[in-house]
Amino acid sequence: MPTTVRAAVCRAFGEPLRIEQLTLADPGPGEVRVRLSAVAICHSDISYADGEWGGELPAVWGHEATGVIAAVGDGVGFDVGERVVVTLIRSCGECHHCQRGAEVTCPTTFPLDETSPLTDADGRPVGHGMRTAAFADEVVVHASQIVPIDGDVPDASAALLACGVITGVGAVLNTAAVEPASSVVVLGCGGVGLNVVQGAALAKAATIIAVDVQPAKLDLAIHLGATHAHDLTDGPVDSLVHELTDGMLADYVFVATGAPSALAGATDLVGTMGAIVIVGMPATGVSGVFDPGSLAGQNQRILGSKMGTSVIARDIPALVQRYQDGGLELDGLVSHTFPLDEINEAMDEVRSGTALRNVIVFDTD
Ligand SMILES: [Zn+2]
Ligand SMILES: [Zn+2]
The missing domain is CATH 3.90.180.10 (Medium-chain alcohol dehydrogenases, catalytic domain)
Structure with a gap:
């Protein structure tokens, strides 16, 4: 019935x-x-x-x-x-x-x-x-x-x-497979971006720079494992990334916001052998520009991440375990x-x- x-x-x-x-x-x-x-x-x-x-x-x-x-x-x-x-x-x-x-x-x-x-x-x-x-x-x-x-x-x-956590954590652990000691920039600390921060902490990244325009989200990012937080209303994050990576720039830049400016800025933050990971779903019609010569010359990658490339029967029980162990908020x-x-x-x-x-x-x- x-x-x-x-x-x-x-x-x-x-x-x-x-x-x-x-x-x-x-x-x-x-x-x-x-x-x-x-x-x-x-x-x-x-x-x-x-x-x-x-x-x-x-x-x-x-x-x-x-x-x-x-x-x-x-x-x-x-x-x-x-x-x-x-x-x-x-x-x-x-x-x-x-x-x-x-x-x-x-x-x-x-x-x-x-x-x-x-x-x-x-x-x-x-x-x-x-x-x-x-x-x-x-x-x-x-x-x-x-x-x-x-x-x-x-x-x-x-x-x-079901969504925010597997999308953010999965982008780090599945899509990008971030290695321990990496440097990570997270552009946008909404529901997904904060879970990228958590994922980067679980991956044992050494430097995790959270970027947003809302102080409350940045405070939460620090609670979730970000080593640094940058409020974009104070200016661009470029010099901080430069300083914290000894000029090498980031190994991973996660774009966890649909803002077109974040996509454009990401290429200036990623270092040699680095990867830009597109996590948020931009509005239909948004396009990005990159320099293919620079991408090839510096061995860089641009990765798309849908739902954190999750395999739910594998990933959700593992995340429950991490929650119970105290490693996942x-x-x-x-x-x-x-x-x-x-x-x-x-x-x-x-x-x-x-x-x-x-x-x-x-x-x-
Ligand atoms: Zn969702
Ligand atoms: Zn199928």
Whole structure:
């Protein structure tokens, strides 16, 4: 029997989401239904809701969630009652990309890509935003999108593992494979950039220079392991990078902001044999300029990192272990929690920069 869910629906870009009752189809073969306990608000949700990336409406966003399996379709190797993290990474496990460890770029089309499991009160389809539609108290997703988690991780903290944390930490440990004693610059200390800082600390980078325009984010970056913090409103970071690397410039520059100026400035911060890693998703149409002669002459690389090149079944349990060992901060990344009815307030705080990661918590009784 299909389930009725309460969801925050986007019916017009740039307008507040509306709480509606929707019908959620049963999980098909290979799919699961998860009763959510928490969903974090990511900048991508806001970009979609504001219309920056287009897409069809109505739709439900939300893709950074945790909950408990409520029903399983045929052929699913998980059990009802298992606690899981729910991500937007849907993969077949068999294609060329999956076999190369890049399940984040799996091109396989799934039934959920073609037919949304959500319909509104008039029986019309509602988009399954970011393959998850987690601004709702229950979701139906493909089983490849969930990872069971053990241990004592609070719901709001566990939700962050679905996107911001794996994107930031994974960019360092998977995409760039930063070596111990490296020098690292992190441009942008939002939800992803702060996790790049955490990743660089886990990789035992010797110098981690966090750059942002908001003192509160820079303070948090220092708490998370940055060795230096630079407020861009005080001027460019170039001379500090020069000084801290004895003029060699950085081994790794992570661009964790969509600001085009960060991309342009990154080439002046990266040293010989260095790499620029593009982590944030810039708005459609943003382009960058680089000097190919300089790139070749100095043996430099430019790397793109989607979702931290994460392999979720491998990486999420490892991150839970690091959290329990005290090496990974999650709780301190949660700014505030809200009920679903207050999702527009929660999104406004993230939009305005007064909150870093707001999390919607559901009444699971
Ligand atoms: Zn996200
Ligand atoms: Zn695949």
